[in-house]
Amino acid sequence: MPAVAGRGRAAGALGALAGLAACLAATACRPAAEAAPEIALRWTVEPKPAAVGLTTVCLTLTDTTTGQPVSGASVRLEGDMSHPGMAPVFSHAREVRAGRYEAPLELTMAGDWLLLIEATLRDGRTLRRQARLPGVGPRLPGGSGP
Numbered sequence: 001m002p003a004v005a006g007r008g009r010a011a012g013a014l015g016a017l018a019g020l021a022a023c024l025a026a027t028a029c030r031p032a033a034e035a036a037p038e039i040a041l042r043w044t045v046e047p048k049p050a051a052v053g054l055t056t057v058c059l060t061l062t063d064t065t066t067g068q069p070v071s072g073a074s075v076r077l078e079g080d081m082s083h084p085g086m087a088p089v090f091s092h093a094r095e096v097r098a099g100r101y102e103a104p105l106e107l108t109m110a111g112d113w114l115l116l117i118e119a120t121l122r123d124g125r126t127l128r129r130q131a132r133l134p135g136v137g138p139r140l141p142g143g144s145g146p
């Protein structure tokens with residue numbers, strides 16, 4: 001009787017493993033594929049090095065297949081800190097010239113930030129990239145912002 005029960009448990013565990021294997025094989029269980037892999041996103045922050053206060057995130061979108069700037073995208077930003085309990089900050093970039101976008105972003109605390117960048121292209125695809133912004137310094141003397 002214990003042996004039967006043991007087999008039952010083993011079968012259950014194997015079933016769970018099979019389910020896991022199927023899950024791992026299915027694309028649905030993986031992170032979403034990159035929406036626009038041919039689009040390169042480069043970014044910088046001004047002032048540099050970054051400090052608490054109003055910063056400008058400068059982004060460029062380039063089509064690596066043609067080398068051409070990607071204009072007409074709608075670019076949004078979310079800034080999060082690496083520790084819990086802080087409200088994220090949001091921004092929307094405007095295109096200042098073809099393929100070059102600038103977004104004001106209020107960095108509210110010194111420390112390590114993570115920027116989530118979301119760009120919806122004219123063809124409707126939305127690419128999402130993450131950018132690390134570690135070591136944001138304390139507010140500069142005479143820095144802008146509240």
Ligand SMILES: [Cu+2]
Nearest residue numbers: 081086109111
């Ligand atoms: Cu913080």
